[in-house]
Amino acid sequence: xxxxxxxxxxxxxxxxxxxxxxxxxxxxxxxxxxxxxxxxxxxxxxxxxxxxxxxxxxxxxxxxxxxxxxxxxxxxxxxxxxxxxxxxxxxxxxxxxxxxxxxxxxxxxxxxxxxxxxxxxxxxxxxxxxxxxxxxxxxxxxxxxxxxxxxxxxxxxxxxxxxxxxxxxxxxxxxxxxxxxxxxxxxxxxxxxxxxxxxxxxxxxxxxxxxxxxxxxxxxxxxxxxxxxxxxxxxxxxxxxxxxxxxxxxxxxxxxxxxxxxxxxxxxxxxxxxxxxxxxxxxxxxxxxxxxxxxxxxxxxxx
Amino acid sequence: xxxxxxxxxxxxxxxxxxxxxxxxxxxxxxxxxxxxxxxxxxxxxxxxxxxxxxxxxxxxxxxxxxxxxxxxxxxxxxxxxxxxxxxxxxxxxxxxxxxxxxxxxxxxxxxxxxxxxxxxxxxxxxxxxxxxxxxxxxxxxxxxxxxxxxxxxxxxxxxxxxxxxxxxxxxxxxxxxxxxxxxxxxxxxxxxxxxxxxxxxxxxxxxxxxxxxxxxxxxxxxxxxxxxxxxxxxxxxxxxxxxxxxxxxxxxxxxxxxxxxxxxxxxxxxxxxxxxxxxxxxxxxxxxxxxxxxxxxxxxxxxxxxxxxxxxxxxxxxxxxxxxxxxxxxxxxxxxxxxxxxxxx
Numbered sequence: 001x002x003x004x005x006x007x008x009x010x011x012x013x014x015x016x017x018x019x020x021x022x023x024x025x026x027x028x029x030x031x032x033x034x035x036x037x038x039x040x041x042x043x044x045x046x047x048x049x050x051x052x053x054x055x056x057x058x059x060x061x062x063x064x065x066x067x068x069x070x071x072x073x074x075x076x077x078x079x080x081x082x083x084x085x086x087x088x089x090x091x092x093x094x095x096x097x098x099x100x101x102x103x104x105x106x107x108x109x110x111x112x113x114x115x116x117x118x119x120x121x122x123x124x125x126x127x128x129x130x131x132x133x134x135x136x137x138x139x140x141x142x143x144x145x146x147x148x149x150x151x152x153x154x155x156x157x158x159x160x161x162x163x164x165x166x167x168x169x170x171x172x173x174x175x176x177x178x179x180x181x182x183x184x185x186x187x188x189x190x191x192x193x194x195x196x197x198x199x200x201x202x203x204x205x206x207x208x209x210x211x212x213x214x215x216x217x218x219x220x221x222x223x224x225x226x227x228x229x230x231x232x233x234x235x236x237x238x239x240x241x242x243x244x245x246x247x248x249x250x251x252x253x254x255x256x257x258x259x260x261x262x263x264x265x266x267x268x269x270x271x272x273x274x275x276x277x278x279x280x281x282x283x284x285x286x287x288x289x290x291x292x293x294x295x296x297x298x299x300x301x302x303x
Numbered sequence: 304x305x306x307x308x309x310x311x312x313x314x315x316x317x318x319x320x321x322x323x324x325x326x327x328x329x330x331x332x333x334x335x336x337x338x339x340x341x342x343x344x345x346x347x348x349x350x351x352x353x354x355x356x357x358x359x360x361x362x363x364x365x366x367x368x369x370x371x372x373x374x375x376x377x378x379x380x381x382x383x384x385x386x387x388x389x390x391x392x393x394x395x396x397x398x399x400x401x402x403x404x405x406x407x408x409x410x411x412x413x414x415x416x417x418x419x420x421x422x423x424x425x426x427x428x429x430x431x432x433x434x435x436x437x438x439x440x441x442x443x444x445x446x447x448x449x450x451x452x453x454x455x456x457x458x459x460x461x462x463x464x465x466x467x468x469x470x471x472x473x474x475x476x477x478x479x480x481x482x483x484x485x486x487x488x489x490x491x492x493x494x495x496x497x498x499x500x501x502x503x504x505x506x507x508x509x510x511x512x513x514x515x516x517x518x519x520x521x522x523x524x525x526x527x528x529x530x531x532x533x534x535x536x537x538x539x540x541x542x543x544x545x546x547x548x549x550x551x552x553x554x555x556x557x558x559x560x561x562x563x564x565x566x567x568x569x570x571x572x573x574x575x576x577x578x579x580x581x582x583x584x585x586x587x588x589x590x591x592x593x594x595x596x597x598x599x600x601x602x603x604x605x606x607x608x609x610x611x612x613x614x615x616x617x618x619x620x621x622x623x624x625x626x627x628x629x630x631x632x633x634x635x636x637x638x639x640x641x642x643x644x645x646x647x648x
Contacts, residue, residue, distance in 0.1 A: 193383050193387035194387050194390070196354050196374070196381070197383060197452075198400065198404070199354075199374045200353070200354065200377075200380070200453075201400055201452070202378070202456055203404040204404070211389075211404070215391040215392075216390065216391060
C-alpha cells in the first residue's frame with residue numbers, strides 16, 4: 001500500500017518516470033556481491049523445486065501413469081463422483097455460512113465500539129489455532145451417540161454425525177476465520193465516514209450496505225471466499241473424524257484419496273488428488289489477481 | 304431554518320467533549336465554530352447532524368425537536384473534512400446518490416436527476432469532471448464535489464467539518480471566498496467548524512469561539528477580535544502579547560515594577576494583561592508604561608517584528624511600523640494603545 005499524490009493519477013508519464021527512478025534507486029541499494037546473490041537465488045529455487053514443484057509434478061505424473069483413459073475411468077467411478085459431489089455441496093454450505101458470518105462479524109468489529117471486542121477477535125481466530133482433529137472431535141462429543149445432544153438427536157431421528165450435516169459443520173468450523181480475517185483490516189482502514197455520508201444523504205441501512213459498504217469491500221469478500229473455499233474442499237482432519245468413511249456416501253475428495261491410496265489404487269488416488277491440485281493452482285492464480293485489485297483499492301481516496 | 308441548542312452535554316469516558324453548550328443559529332446565517340482541537344466543535348456539529356448523540360440537552364430545528372429524528376430524517380447536508388466521497392462511484396454518481404436513495408414515492412425520474420446533478424456540478428464549476436472518479440481529483444476538487452453532493456438533497460441546514468483542513472494554503476484561500484459567495488447564492492443556514500481563526504473571521508457572519516467543551520464567546524468577527532470576552536479568546540484570536548500582572552491597591556504590577564496603567568474597576572489579585580502586537584507604540588525610553596531592550600528585529604513587509612526584553616523580566620514580540628527603524632540593543636519605551644486585563648492567573 002503506497003501513499004499516492006492525487007495528481008499523479010492524472011499524469012501517468014511522471015508516474016512511469018518515478019518508477020524508473022525507484023528501480024534505479026533499488027539497484028544502487030543492492031550491495032551484496034554477485035556470487036552471494038546467485039547462491040541465495042539458487043538455494044531458493046532449489047528448495048522450491050524440491051518441496052513445491054516436484055510434488056505437484058509427481059501428482060500429475062502418477063495420475064496419468066496408466067494413460068489418460070485410466071485417469072478418466074478413475075474419475076468417473078461412482079465412488080469418485082459421489083466424493084466430488086459431496087465435496088462441492090459441503091464447500092457450498094460452509095462458504096455461504098462463513099460469508100454471512102464473516103460479513104456480520106467484520107462489520108461489527110470494524111464499525112462499532114463495544115466491550116468484548118478483543119475477545120470476539122480472538123474467538124474468531126480460534127479455529128486456526130486448534131488442531132483440525134480436535135475440531136472434529138468436538139462435534140463427536142456434542143452430537144455423537146454418547147454426546148450432549150446424542151440422545152435428543154436419536155429420539156428425533158436426526159442424523160448429524162457420519163452424514164452431510166456433520167461434515168458441513170466441521171468444515172464450517174475449521175474455515176470460520178477466512179472471510180472475517182480478510183475483511184476486518186480492510187473495513188477498519190476504510191472507516192465509517194462513507195457510511196455516515198450515505199446516511200446523512202438519506203440512505204437506509206440496507207441501501208448503505210449494498211451501495212456503499214459492499215462495493216468497497218467486494219474484492220476483500222472474494223478474497224476471503226476464495227481462501228475459505230480452498231480450505232473447505234481440502235479439509236481432511238476434522239472431516240475425517242466426523243465422516244465415518246462410508247463409501248459412496250460420506251467420503252469427501254481428500255478422504256477418498258487416502259482410502260484409495262491405502263488400497264494401492266495409485267492411479268485413482270492421484271487422479272482425485274490431481275483435481276485438488278488443480279483447485280490449488282486455480283486458487284493461487286485467482287488470489288494473485290484479487291490481491292492486485294485489493295492493492296488498487298488502497299490507493300483510492302488517499303490524501 | 305433556525306437551530307437551537309440547549310445545555311448540550313456529551314462525555315467520552317471522563318472527558319467532557321461538550322460541557323453545557325447553548326447556541327442559537329439564525330435563519331440563513333453562516334456561522335463558524337472556532338476553537339483548538341479537542342474543544343468540542345466537531346462533536347457539536349456531529350450531534351446537530353445526527354451522527355452522534357448527546358448525553359443530555361436539546362437540539363431543535365425551527366422549534367422542532369431534532370433529537371427525535373435520526374441522521375437520515377434530519378435532511379442535513381454534511382461535508383466531511385476528508386471528503387468521504389464514495390470511492391467506487393464516479394463524480395456524477397456521487398452527486399446523484401442522495402437523489403437515487405430517496406423512497407420510490409418521492410424519487411425523481413432519471414432525466415430530472417441528471418438535470419439536477421448537472422446543475423449542481425455547474426454550481427461548483429466542475430461539470431467537466433462528471434465521469435472521473437474521486438481518486439483522480441485534487442483535494443480542492445474533491446471538497447467541492449462533496450459540497451455538491453451534500454447540496455443535492457436540498458438540505459435544510461448545511462454543516463461543514465473543517466472543510467478546508469486538508470488543503471494547502473493557496474487552495475484554502477480560494478475556496479474560502481468561493482464558499483462565501485456560494486452561501487450568498489443559496490442562502491441556506493450553514494455552520495462550519497474550523498481551528499483557523501483567519502478562516503472563521505473571513506468567511507462567517509458570526510463566530511462562536513469554543514474551548515474545553517464550552518462556548519467562550521459568540522459574536523461578529525469584529526466583536527471577537529476587537530472586544531474578546533475572555534482571556535482565552537484574546538489569546539486564541541489574533542496575535543497577542545500576554546503578560547502576567549498583579550493588581551493591588553489600584554496599581555498594576557509586572558513583577559516588581561508598577562505600570563502606569565489605569566486599574567479602575569479591576570479585581571485585585573493575579574491577572575493577565577493582553578495587548579495586540581501592533582497596539583504597542585514605540586517611544587523614547589521612559590515614555591510609556593513599559594521599558595525594554597530590543598533583542599533582535601526582523602522585517603515583514605510593512606512592519607518590523609522586534610523581540611523586546613522588558614525590564615519586568617518578560618520577553619515579548621511587537622509589530623512596529625517601519626517609519627522608525629529599530630536596532631538590536633536599543634532601549635525603548637512602550638505604551639499600549641489598547642489593552643485588556645482579565646482576572647485569574
